[in-house]
Amino acid sequence: MSGKEVDIDGSVLEGGGQILRLAVSLSAIQQIPIRVNNIRAGRDKPGLRPQHLKGLEVARDICGGKLWGCSLQSTEIVFHPGHLLGGEFSADTQTAGSVSLLIQVILPCALFSPSPVQLILRGGTNADMAPQIDYTVTVFKGVLEKFGATFDGSIDKRGYFPRGGGLVRMNINPVSHLQPVNLVDAGHVTRVWGRAFVAGSFNIQDANKMAQLCQNQIQSTFEGIPVVISGYKEHPQQAVGNGSGINLFAETSTGCIYGGSALGKRHLNTQEVSAQAVSDLLGAIKCGGCVDSYIQDQMIILMALADGMSRIKCGPLTLHTKTAIYIAEKLSKARFHVEECPDGTNLISCEGIGMKAVSCSPMDF
Numbered sequence: 582m583s584g585k586e587v588d589i590d591g592s593v594l595e596g597g598g599q600i601l602r603l604a605v606s607l608s609a610i611q612q613i614p615i616r617v618n619n620i621r622a623g624r625d626k627p628g629l630r631p632q633h634l635k636g637l638e639v640a641r642d643i644c645g646g647k648l649w650g651c652s653l654q655s656t657e658i659v660f661h662p663g664h665l666l667g668g669e670f671s672a673d674t675q676t677a678g679s680v681s682l683l684i685q686v687i688l689p690c691a692l693f694s695p696s697p698v699q700l701i702l703r704g705g706t707n708a709d710m711a712p713q714i715d716y717t718v719t720v721f722k723g724v725l726e727k728f729g730a731t732f733d734g735s736i737d738k739r740g741y742f743p744r745g746g747g748l749v750r751m752n753i754n755p756v757s758h759l760q761p762v763n764l765v766d767a768g769h770v771t772r773v774w775g776r777a778f779v780a781g782s783f784n785i786q787d788a789n790k791m792a793q794l795c796q797n798q799i800q801s802t803f804e805g806i807p808v809v810i811s812g813y814k815e816h817p818q819q820a821v822g823n824g825s826g827i828n829l830f831a832e833t834s835t836g837c838i839y840g841g842s843a844l845g846k847r848h849l850n851t852q853e854v855s856a857q858a859v860s861d862l863l864g865a866i867k868c869g870g871c872v873d874s875y876i877q878d879q880m881i882i883l884m885a886l887a888d889g890m891s892r893i894k895c896g897p898l899t900l901h902t903k904t905a906i907y908i909a910e911k912l913s914k915a916r917f918h919v920e921e922c923p924d925g926t927n928l929i930s931c932e933g934i935g936m937k938a939v940s941c942s943p944m945d946f
Protein backbone atom coordinates (compact mmCIF):
# COMPACT_ATOMS: atom_id res chain seq x y z
CA MET A 582 0.00 0.00 0.00
CA SER A 583 1.68 3.15 -1.18
CA GLY A 584 -0.25 5.85 0.65
CA LYS A 585 -1.14 7.66 -2.57
CA GLU A 586 -4.81 6.73 -2.27
CA VAL A 587 -7.71 9.20 -2.22
CA ASP A 588 -9.31 8.96 1.24
CA ILE A 589 -13.06 8.40 1.35
CA ASP A 590 -14.96 8.69 4.62
CA GLY A 591 -17.65 6.00 4.58
CA SER A 592 -19.57 7.72 7.38
CA VAL A 593 -20.56 10.86 5.47
CA LEU A 594 -24.24 11.69 4.92
CA GLU A 595 -26.12 8.39 4.31
CA GLY A 596 -23.13 6.46 5.69
CA GLY A 597 -24.17 3.17 4.02
CA GLY A 598 -22.95 0.64 1.48
CA GLN A 599 -23.73 2.96 -1.42
CA ILE A 600 -20.62 5.06 -0.65
CA LEU A 601 -18.46 1.99 -1.05
CA ARG A 602 -20.10 0.87 -4.31
CA LEU A 603 -19.83 4.30 -5.91
CA ALA A 604 -16.28 4.91 -4.74
CA VAL A 605 -15.09 1.53 -6.00
CA SER A 606 -16.81 1.90 -9.39
CA LEU A 607 -15.39 5.38 -9.95
CA SER A 608 -12.00 4.19 -8.79
CA ALA A 609 -11.99 1.20 -11.19
CA ILE A 610 -13.23 3.23 -14.16
CA GLN A 611 -10.73 6.07 -13.74
CA GLN A 612 -7.88 4.04 -12.21
CA ILE A 613 -7.79 6.06 -9.01
CA PRO A 614 -6.49 4.20 -5.93
CA ILE A 615 -8.75 4.72 -2.91
CA ARG A 616 -8.90 4.08 0.82
CA VAL A 617 -12.41 3.91 2.30
CA ASN A 618 -12.66 4.04 6.09
CA ASN A 619 -15.57 4.19 8.54
CA ILE A 620 -17.40 1.80 6.19
CA ARG A 621 -21.16 1.81 6.82
CA ALA A 622 -20.66 3.79 10.05
CA GLY A 623 -24.22 5.05 9.70
CA ARG A 624 -25.68 1.54 10.02
CA ASP A 625 -26.57 -0.56 13.10
CA LYS A 626 -23.99 -3.17 12.19
CA PRO A 627 -21.14 -1.20 10.60
CA GLY A 628 -18.50 -2.72 8.35
CA LEU A 629 -18.68 -5.03 5.37
CA ARG A 630 -21.63 -7.45 5.08
CA PRO A 631 -21.43 -10.47 2.73
CA GLN A 632 -23.04 -8.62 -0.18
CA HIS A 633 -20.60 -5.67 0.08
CA LEU A 634 -17.68 -8.05 0.26
CA LYS A 635 -18.77 -9.93 -2.87
CA GLY A 636 -19.37 -6.67 -4.73
CA LEU A 637 -15.87 -5.51 -3.87
CA GLU A 638 -14.31 -8.79 -4.97
CA VAL A 639 -15.98 -8.74 -8.36
CA ALA A 640 -15.05 -5.06 -8.84
CA ARG A 641 -11.46 -6.04 -8.09
CA ASP A 642 -11.66 -8.89 -10.63
CA ILE A 643 -13.19 -6.79 -13.41
CA CYS A 644 -10.22 -4.44 -13.33
CA GLY A 645 -7.50 -6.87 -12.25
CA GLY A 646 -7.03 -4.70 -9.18
CA LYS A 647 -5.69 -5.25 -5.68
CA LEU A 648 -7.82 -5.10 -2.56
CA TRP A 649 -6.81 -5.01 1.09
CA GLY A 650 -9.08 -5.25 4.15
CA CYS A 651 -11.90 -7.04 2.33
CA SER A 652 -13.23 -9.26 5.11
CA LEU A 653 -16.53 -9.47 6.97
CA GLN A 654 -17.13 -6.51 9.34
CA SER A 655 -14.01 -4.75 8.09
CA THR A 656 -14.43 -0.96 8.35
CA GLU A 657 -11.52 -0.02 6.08
CA ILE A 658 -10.47 -1.15 2.62
CA VAL A 659 -7.75 -0.06 0.24
CA PHE A 660 -8.35 -0.58 -3.46
CA HIS A 661 -5.77 -0.22 -6.22
CA PRO A 662 -7.52 -0.69 -9.56
CA GLY A 663 -5.83 -2.14 -12.64
CA HIS A 664 -7.19 -2.04 -16.21
CA LEU A 665 -10.82 -2.90 -16.92
CA LEU A 666 -11.37 -6.28 -18.54
CA GLY A 667 -14.13 -7.97 -20.53
CA GLY A 668 -15.28 -11.56 -20.02
CA GLU A 669 -17.34 -13.54 -17.53
CA PHE A 670 -17.55 -12.62 -13.86
CA SER A 671 -19.60 -14.20 -11.11
CA ALA A 672 -20.54 -13.30 -7.56
CA ASP A 673 -22.67 -15.00 -4.93
CA THR A 674 -23.79 -13.04 -1.85
CA GLN A 675 -24.59 -16.42 -0.19
CA THR A 676 -27.45 -14.66 1.61
CA ALA A 677 -30.44 -12.60 0.49
CA GLY A 678 -27.91 -9.79 -0.12
CA SER A 679 -29.19 -8.02 -3.21
CA VAL A 680 -28.17 -8.99 -6.74
CA SER A 681 -29.25 -5.50 -7.85
CA LEU A 682 -26.69 -3.95 -5.51
CA LEU A 683 -24.01 -6.18 -7.05
CA ILE A 684 -25.13 -4.81 -10.41
CA GLN A 685 -24.82 -1.25 -9.05
CA VAL A 686 -21.10 -1.69 -8.47
CA ILE A 687 -20.21 -3.79 -11.55
CA LEU A 688 -22.34 -2.36 -14.35
CA PRO A 689 -20.69 1.09 -14.56
CA CYS A 690 -17.30 -0.65 -14.82
CA ALA A 691 -18.56 -3.06 -17.50
CA LEU A 692 -19.81 -0.14 -19.61
CA PHE A 693 -16.20 1.02 -20.03
CA SER A 694 -14.57 -2.39 -20.41
CA PRO A 695 -12.66 -3.10 -23.63
CA SER A 696 -14.96 -6.03 -24.57
CA PRO A 697 -18.39 -7.42 -23.58
CA VAL A 698 -19.01 -8.51 -19.99
CA GLN A 699 -21.17 -11.43 -18.86
CA LEU A 700 -22.29 -11.54 -15.24
CA ILE A 701 -23.57 -14.52 -13.28
CA LEU A 702 -24.96 -13.21 -10.02
CA ARG A 703 -26.48 -15.14 -7.12
CA GLY A 704 -28.29 -13.76 -4.08
CA GLY A 705 -31.56 -12.01 -3.27
CA THR A 706 -33.49 -10.87 -6.33
CA ASN A 707 -36.42 -9.41 -4.42
CA ALA A 708 -34.91 -8.10 -1.21
CA ASP A 709 -35.75 -5.23 1.11
CA MET A 710 -33.87 -1.89 1.15
CA ALA A 711 -32.58 -2.45 -2.38
CA PRO A 712 -33.99 -2.36 -5.91
CA GLN A 713 -35.97 -5.51 -6.68
CA ILE A 714 -34.48 -7.05 -9.83
CA ASP A 715 -37.69 -6.16 -11.69
CA TYR A 716 -36.95 -2.50 -10.92
CA THR A 717 -33.36 -2.80 -12.15
CA VAL A 718 -34.35 -4.42 -15.45
CA THR A 719 -37.20 -1.96 -16.05
CA VAL A 720 -36.64 1.47 -14.44
CA PHE A 721 -32.85 1.48 -14.20
CA LYS A 722 -32.52 -0.06 -17.67
CA GLY A 723 -34.93 2.55 -19.08
CA VAL A 724 -32.84 5.39 -17.63
CA LEU A 725 -29.56 3.76 -18.72
CA GLU A 726 -30.87 3.57 -22.29
CA LYS A 727 -31.38 7.33 -22.29
CA PHE A 728 -27.63 7.59 -21.64
CA GLY A 729 -27.08 5.39 -24.74
CA ALA A 730 -26.20 2.11 -22.99
CA THR A 731 -28.12 -1.07 -22.27
CA PHE A 732 -27.91 -4.69 -21.11
CA ASP A 733 -29.88 -7.89 -21.48
CA GLY A 734 -30.02 -11.19 -19.65
CA SER A 735 -32.37 -13.43 -17.71
CA ILE A 736 -33.76 -13.93 -14.22
CA ASP A 737 -33.23 -17.68 -13.98
CA LYS A 738 -34.19 -18.03 -10.31
CA ARG A 739 -35.64 -15.72 -7.72
CA GLY A 740 -34.29 -15.53 -4.18
CA TYR A 741 -35.84 -13.93 -1.10
CA PHE A 742 -35.02 -13.10 2.50
CA PRO A 743 -33.45 -14.89 4.33
CA ARG A 744 -32.12 -17.63 2.04
CA GLY A 745 -31.33 -15.79 -1.18
CA GLY A 746 -30.31 -18.30 -3.85
CA GLY A 747 -31.58 -16.27 -6.81
CA LEU A 748 -29.70 -16.37 -10.11
CA VAL A 749 -29.45 -13.54 -12.62
CA ARG A 750 -27.44 -13.55 -15.85
CA MET A 751 -26.56 -10.29 -17.51
CA ASN A 752 -24.75 -9.33 -20.72
CA ILE A 753 -23.33 -5.84 -21.02
CA ASN A 754 -21.88 -4.37 -24.19
CA PRO A 755 -19.42 -1.56 -23.52
CA VAL A 756 -20.05 1.91 -24.96
CA SER A 757 -17.56 4.37 -26.42
CA HIS A 758 -19.02 7.01 -24.07
CA LEU A 759 -22.30 7.82 -22.28
CA GLN A 760 -24.41 10.52 -23.86
CA PRO A 761 -25.80 13.26 -21.59
CA VAL A 762 -29.56 13.31 -20.91
CA ASN A 763 -32.13 16.06 -20.68
CA LEU A 764 -35.08 14.81 -18.62
CA VAL A 765 -37.03 17.90 -17.73
CA ASP A 766 -40.55 17.26 -19.03
CA ALA A 767 -42.47 14.64 -17.03
CA GLY A 768 -45.39 14.53 -19.50
CA HIS A 769 -48.52 12.62 -18.44
CA VAL A 770 -48.97 8.96 -17.54
CA THR A 771 -49.88 6.82 -20.57
CA ARG A 772 -49.77 3.32 -19.12
CA VAL A 773 -49.28 1.43 -15.87
CA TRP A 774 -48.27 -2.21 -15.57
CA GLY A 775 -46.99 -4.52 -12.90
CA ARG A 776 -46.61 -7.88 -11.33
CA ALA A 777 -47.80 -9.18 -7.95
CA PHE A 778 -45.98 -12.37 -7.02
CA VAL A 779 -45.89 -15.15 -4.48
CA ALA A 780 -43.46 -18.06 -4.19
CA GLY A 781 -43.05 -21.17 -2.05
CA SER A 782 -45.79 -21.81 0.48
CA PHE A 783 -47.91 -18.77 -0.46
CA ASN A 784 -51.02 -19.25 -2.53
CA ILE A 785 -51.63 -17.89 -6.07
CA GLN A 786 -54.90 -16.40 -4.76
CA ASP A 787 -52.84 -14.00 -2.65
CA ALA A 788 -50.97 -12.81 -5.73
CA ASN A 789 -54.21 -12.36 -7.64
CA LYS A 790 -55.76 -10.47 -4.72
CA MET A 791 -52.79 -8.07 -4.53
CA ALA A 792 -52.88 -7.56 -8.30
CA GLN A 793 -56.61 -6.79 -8.19
CA LEU A 794 -56.27 -4.34 -5.30
CA CYS A 795 -53.50 -2.44 -7.12
CA GLN A 796 -55.42 -2.56 -10.40
CA ASN A 797 -58.54 -1.04 -8.78
CA GLN A 798 -56.70 1.73 -6.96
CA ILE A 799 -54.60 2.76 -9.94
CA GLN A 800 -57.45 2.52 -12.42
CA SER A 801 -59.50 4.90 -10.30
CA THR A 802 -56.59 7.38 -10.19
CA PHE A 803 -55.82 7.26 -13.94
CA GLU A 804 -59.12 6.86 -15.72
CA GLY A 805 -58.94 5.91 -19.38
CA ILE A 806 -55.34 4.69 -19.54
CA PRO A 807 -54.29 1.03 -19.85
CA VAL A 808 -53.53 -0.54 -16.46
CA VAL A 809 -52.42 -4.19 -16.50
CA ILE A 810 -51.33 -5.72 -13.19
CA SER A 811 -51.12 -9.51 -13.08
CA GLY A 812 -50.75 -12.05 -10.29
CA TYR A 813 -48.12 -14.83 -10.48
CA LYS A 814 -47.03 -17.81 -8.48
CA GLU A 815 -43.36 -18.40 -9.31
CA HIS A 816 -42.59 -21.86 -10.65
CA PRO A 817 -40.92 -23.92 -7.86
CA GLN A 818 -37.87 -24.47 -10.09
CA GLN A 819 -37.50 -20.74 -10.60
CA ALA A 820 -37.67 -19.57 -6.99
CA VAL A 821 -35.91 -20.50 -3.74
CA GLY A 822 -37.93 -20.34 -0.51
CA ASN A 823 -40.96 -18.25 0.31
CA GLY A 824 -41.51 -14.76 -0.98
CA SER A 825 -44.18 -12.28 -1.98
CA GLY A 826 -44.39 -8.75 -3.25
CA ILE A 827 -45.37 -6.31 -5.96
CA ASN A 828 -43.61 -4.28 -8.64
CA LEU A 829 -45.51 -1.51 -10.37
CA PHE A 830 -44.34 0.69 -13.24
CA ALA A 831 -45.74 3.76 -14.99
CA GLU A 832 -44.65 5.30 -18.27
CA THR A 833 -45.37 8.83 -19.45
CA SER A 834 -45.94 10.56 -22.77
CA THR A 835 -42.33 11.84 -22.67
CA GLY A 836 -40.79 8.43 -21.94
CA CYS A 837 -40.26 8.76 -18.18
CA ILE A 838 -40.57 5.50 -16.21
CA TYR A 839 -41.35 5.34 -12.48
CA GLY A 840 -41.36 2.36 -10.17
CA GLY A 841 -43.28 1.55 -6.99
CA SER A 842 -42.87 -1.64 -5.00
CA ALA A 843 -43.40 -3.50 -1.76
CA LEU A 844 -42.45 -6.85 -0.26
CA GLY A 845 -44.61 -9.13 1.87
CA LYS A 846 -43.36 -10.27 5.25
CA ARG A 847 -43.56 -13.71 6.85
CA HIS A 848 -47.35 -13.39 7.28
CA LEU A 849 -48.60 -11.81 4.09
CA ASN A 850 -51.03 -8.93 4.54
CA THR A 851 -52.17 -8.48 0.94
CA GLN A 852 -53.97 -5.17 1.62
CA GLU A 853 -51.00 -3.60 3.33
CA VAL A 854 -48.51 -4.70 0.66
CA SER A 855 -50.77 -3.48 -2.17
CA ALA A 856 -51.40 -0.13 -0.49
CA GLN A 857 -47.66 0.35 0.05
CA ALA A 858 -46.75 -0.41 -3.58
CA VAL A 859 -49.51 1.86 -4.92
CA SER A 860 -48.54 4.71 -2.62
CA ASP A 861 -44.87 4.29 -3.63
CA LEU A 862 -45.77 4.57 -7.33
CA LEU A 863 -48.28 7.42 -6.97
CA GLY A 864 -45.87 9.34 -4.74
CA ALA A 865 -43.22 9.10 -7.47
CA ILE A 866 -45.61 10.38 -10.15
CA LYS A 867 -47.12 13.15 -8.04
CA CYS A 868 -43.79 14.70 -7.08
CA GLY A 869 -43.68 16.20 -10.58
CA GLY A 870 -40.19 14.99 -11.45
CA CYS A 871 -39.09 12.84 -14.37
CA VAL A 872 -37.66 10.12 -12.12
CA ASP A 873 -38.66 8.41 -8.88
CA SER A 874 -36.79 8.88 -5.63
CA TYR A 875 -34.81 5.61 -5.95
CA ILE A 876 -33.35 6.15 -9.40
CA GLN A 877 -32.22 9.63 -8.31
CA ASP A 878 -29.12 8.34 -6.55
CA GLN A 879 -28.54 5.53 -9.06
CA MET A 880 -28.24 7.90 -12.04
CA ILE A 881 -25.66 10.22 -10.41
CA ILE A 882 -22.69 8.11 -11.53
CA LEU A 883 -24.07 8.03 -15.09
CA MET A 884 -24.43 11.83 -15.11
CA ALA A 885 -20.88 12.20 -13.78
CA LEU A 886 -19.39 9.97 -16.49
CA ALA A 887 -21.50 11.23 -19.43
CA ASP A 888 -20.03 13.33 -22.20
CA GLY A 889 -21.56 16.76 -21.57
CA MET A 890 -24.30 18.48 -19.60
CA SER A 891 -27.12 16.33 -18.20
CA ARG A 892 -30.23 17.83 -16.62
CA ILE A 893 -32.80 15.85 -14.66
CA LYS A 894 -35.90 17.16 -12.94
CA CYS A 895 -36.82 15.31 -9.76
CA GLY A 896 -38.72 15.58 -6.48
CA PRO A 897 -37.07 16.31 -3.12
CA LEU A 898 -33.42 15.21 -3.08
CA THR A 899 -32.87 12.05 -1.08
CA LEU A 900 -29.97 11.66 1.32
CA HIS A 901 -28.72 8.83 -0.93
CA THR A 902 -28.61 11.32 -3.83
CA LYS A 903 -26.76 13.96 -1.80
CA THR A 904 -24.29 11.25 -0.80
CA ALA A 905 -23.85 10.07 -4.40
CA ILE A 906 -23.16 13.65 -5.54
CA TYR A 907 -20.62 14.11 -2.75
CA ILE A 908 -18.71 10.95 -3.75
CA ALA A 909 -18.96 11.64 -7.50
CA GLU A 910 -17.48 15.13 -6.99
CA LYS A 911 -14.80 13.81 -4.65
CA LEU A 912 -13.67 11.12 -7.12
CA SER A 913 -14.14 12.84 -10.47
CA LYS A 914 -14.01 16.26 -12.06
CA ALA A 915 -17.80 16.21 -12.60
CA ARG A 916 -19.58 19.12 -10.98
CA PHE A 917 -23.25 19.06 -9.96
CA HIS A 918 -25.65 21.88 -9.45
CA VAL A 919 -29.06 21.56 -7.77
CA GLU A 920 -31.68 24.22 -8.35
CA GLU A 921 -34.96 24.39 -6.46
CA CYS A 922 -37.78 25.15 -8.89
CA PRO A 923 -40.88 27.23 -8.02
CA ASP A 924 -43.13 24.16 -8.46
CA GLY A 925 -41.28 22.35 -5.65
CA THR A 926 -39.24 20.11 -7.93
CA ASN A 927 -35.45 20.15 -8.14
CA LEU A 928 -33.30 20.34 -11.23
CA ILE A 929 -30.05 18.39 -10.95
CA SER A 930 -27.55 19.37 -13.60
CA CYS A 931 -24.07 18.01 -14.14
CA GLU A 932 -21.26 18.62 -16.58
CA GLY A 933 -20.01 15.07 -17.00
CA ILE A 934 -16.37 14.18 -17.53
CA GLY A 935 -16.87 12.46 -20.91
CA MET A 936 -15.36 9.16 -19.83
CA LYS A 937 -14.17 7.14 -22.83
CA ALA A 938 -13.92 3.35 -23.03
CA VAL A 939 -10.42 1.99 -23.49
CA SER A 940 -10.56 0.21 -26.82
CA CYS A 941 -8.76 -3.04 -27.22
CA SER A 942 -6.73 -2.40 -30.38
CA PRO A 943 -5.55 -5.35 -32.48
CA MET A 944 -1.88 -6.24 -32.29
CA ASP A 945 0.11 -4.88 -35.22
CA PHE A 946 2.60 -7.16 -36.96
Ligand SMILES: Nc1ncnc2c1ncn2[C@@H]1O[C@H](COP(=O)(O)OP(=O)(O)OP(=O)(O)O)[C@@H](O)[C@H]1O
Pocket residue numbers: 595596597598599600621624682709710711712713716842874875876878879901
Ligand atom coordinates in the same frame (compact mmCIF):
# COMPACT_ATOMS: atom_id res chain seq x y z
N1 LIG B 1 -37.68 0.13 -3.05
C1 LIG B 1 -36.59 0.41 -3.78
N2 LIG B 1 -36.66 0.47 -5.12
C2 LIG B 1 -35.57 0.78 -5.87
N3 LIG B 1 -34.36 1.05 -5.33
C3 LIG B 1 -34.23 1.01 -3.98
C4 LIG B 1 -35.34 0.69 -3.14
N4 LIG B 1 -34.90 0.74 -1.85
C5 LIG B 1 -33.58 1.07 -1.89
N5 LIG B 1 -33.18 1.24 -3.17
C6 LIG B 1 -31.82 1.60 -3.64
O1 LIG B 1 -30.90 0.69 -3.06
C7 LIG B 1 -29.69 1.36 -2.72
C8 LIG B 1 -29.44 1.15 -1.22
O2 LIG B 1 -28.25 1.75 -0.82
P1 LIG B 1 -27.73 1.62 0.70
O3 LIG B 1 -26.40 2.26 0.82
O4 LIG B 1 -28.79 2.11 1.63
O5 LIG B 1 -27.71 0.07 0.80
P2 LIG B 1 -26.74 -1.05 1.28
O6 LIG B 1 -25.56 -1.30 0.45
O7 LIG B 1 -27.64 -2.23 1.56
O8 LIG B 1 -26.11 -0.55 2.52
P3 LIG B 1 -26.59 -0.48 3.94
O9 LIG B 1 -26.87 -1.86 4.42
O10 LIG B 1 -25.38 0.09 4.41
O11 LIG B 1 -27.80 0.39 3.89
C9 LIG B 1 -29.87 2.80 -3.14
O12 LIG B 1 -29.35 2.97 -4.44
C10 LIG B 1 -31.39 2.97 -3.16
O13 LIG B 1 -31.85 3.95 -4.08
